[in-house]
Amino acid sequence: MRYSRSNRISEEIKKIVSSIIRNELKDPRISKLLSITHVETTRDLRYTNIYVSTFDNQDDNVDTIEALNKAKGFIRKELGKQLNLRYTPEPIFKPDNSIKQGMYMNDLIEKVNKDLHLQQEVEDDD
Secondary structure (H helix, E strand, O other), rough: OOHHHHHHHHHHHHHHHHHHHHHHOOOOOOOEEEEEEEEEEOOOOOOEEEEEEEEOOOOHHHHHHHHHHHHHHHHHHHHHHHHOOOOOOEEEEOOOOOHHHHHHHHHHHHHHHHHHHHHHHHHHHH
C-alpha cells in the first residue's frame, strides 16, 4: 500500500513533536507518562491533529492537553525549523482514550474467563 504525502508528513510530525515534548517543554502540567498515539494531517497541510494519551488519571490527561495547547505556538515554531514545508501545520492536541479503553476491555475479558473457569470447576465437582 502506498502512503500519501500527508501520511508521511504525519509520521514525521509525530517523531518531531515527541522529541520536543520530551526534551524541550518544561511545563509541570505535562504528564511524564505521555504517549502520542496518532497524528492526522489535513491534505492541504494546514492543520495536524495530534492524539495524546496519558497513563495517569483523567485529570492529568485534561491538564496535559491544556498545557500542550498553550505551548502549541512554540511547538509549531520548532516544527517549522525541522520540516521543510511551505506551510507549517498548526498542531491541535486532542485526547485519545483508546489505551484506557483497551485496558478496560482486557479486564472485562479476564473477569469473564475467570467466571467461566470457576463455573466449570463447580460443574466438574457435581
